[in-house]
Amino acid sequence: MSLPLLLIILVTLGAAALAMALRNLIHSALLLIASWAGVAAFFLWAGAEFVAFAQVLVYVGAVSMIVLFAVLLTRRSRADLAVAPDSLGRAFSGFLAGGAVFGVLVGGVLSSPLPGSKAVEPTVSVRDIGTQLMGPNAVALLVVGVILTVALLGAVVLAATEPKPDQGQAQEGGR
Amino acid sequence: MNLDPLHLCLIFSSALFCIGLIGTLARSNTILVLLGIELMLNAANLNFIAFWRYGPSPVPATGVLFVLFSIAVAAAEAAVGLALVIAIYRHQKNVRLQEANHLKG
Numbered sequence: 632m633s634l635p636l637l638l639i640i641l642v643t644l645g646a647a648a649l650a651m652a653l654r655n656l657i658h659s660a661l662l663l664i665a666s667w668a669g670v671a672a673f674f675l676w677a678g679a680e681f682v683a684f685a686q687v688l689v690y691v692g693a694v695s696m697i698v699l700f701a702v703l704l705t706r707r708s709r710a711d712l713a714v715a716p717d718s719l720g721r722a723f724s725g726f727l728a729g730g731a732v733f734g735v736l737v738g739g740v741l742s743s744p745l746p747g748s749k750a751v752e753p754t755v756s757v758r759d760i761g762t763q764l765m766g767p768n769a770v771a772l773l774v775v776g777v778i779l780t781v782a783l784l785g786a787v788v789l790a791a792t793e794p795k796p797d798q799g800q801a802q803e804g805g806r
Numbered sequence: 807m808n809l810d811p812l813h814l815c816l817i818f819s820s821a822l823f824c825i826g827l828i829g830t831l832a833r834s835n836t837i838l839v840l841l842g843i844e845l846m847l848n849a850a851n852l853n854f855i856a857f858w859r860y861g862p863s864p865v866p867a868t869g870v871l872f873v874l875f876s877i878a879v880a881a882a883e884a885a886v887g888l889a890l891v892i893a894i895y896r897h898q899k900n901v902r903l904q905e906a907n908h909l910k911g
Binding site: 633636640643644647648650651656659660663666667670673674677678679681682685686689690693694697698700701702704705707714717721722724725726728729730732733736737740741745746752753754755759760763764768771775778779782783785786787789790792 | 810811812813814815816817818820821822823824825826827828829830831832833834835837838840841842844845848851852855856858859860861862865866867869870871873874875877878879880881882883884885886888889890891892893895899901
């Protein structure tokens with residue numbers, strides 16, 4: 632058991648748990664960036680450098696910015712940043728369900744015989760990844776490109792459509 | 807206690823998954839729920855890399871490719887989810903999930 636791995640686990644899990652427990656949305660988002668960076672550090676530790684850089688670029692760079700913008704766009708005043716406390720029953724049932732899933736998962740992992748740790752670390756160079764992506768996995772790459780294009784266009788359409796004013800008035804009158 | 811590195815990695819990813827699950831179930835702010843889902847996706851990526859590192863695999867790059875595709879799909883999911891959050895906010899000036907209970911009008 633290596634010390635760097637334990638440190639990475641501690642930082643990642645601590646940041647994630649604190650982010651899910653805090654009231655302030657901005658603090659939650661910033662702590663989640665730390666957690667994603669911890670996951671990237673785990674990828675580096677495991678020897679998957681390319682994936683670690685992709686994680687840093689996509690999560691630490693892009694998704695965090697989207698989240699921060701969404702937090703800032705969906706508030707009216709400074710007081711809105713602090714989320715009102717949720718009901719105790721909801722939190723309790725969430726903990727119960729999550730704890731049960733965690734127990735089942737850890738029990739399953741610990742009781743299953745897994746292949747022992749390999750002595751040699753698999754080495755994958757960027758050239759290998761490129762040939763794999765362009766050769767046997769070219770169709771998957773194209774499909775992912777199409778999915779990204781369609782999803783981003785859909786996101787723009789969803790977020791940019793203004794409700795028509797007459798509809799809004801009819802809605803106000805209807806209530 | 808003597809754990810294999812693979813066991814430790816799998817327990818790590820289970821813990822991250824459950825933190826995301828608890829956040830998703832226990833919080834009622836839409837943005838926090840989305841962030842919990844992102845945490846669960848990250849836990850799945852951790853599993854891919856752990857099995858790629860320690861498990862037997864015929865093609866050496868399989869786990870890495872899986873994680874790359876998974877990150878791409880997760881990015882698309884985050885963009886659509888946060889656009890939905892903005893659409894809900896514009897509709898009812900609120901992002902609490904309990905109040906998003908009508909589809910039309």
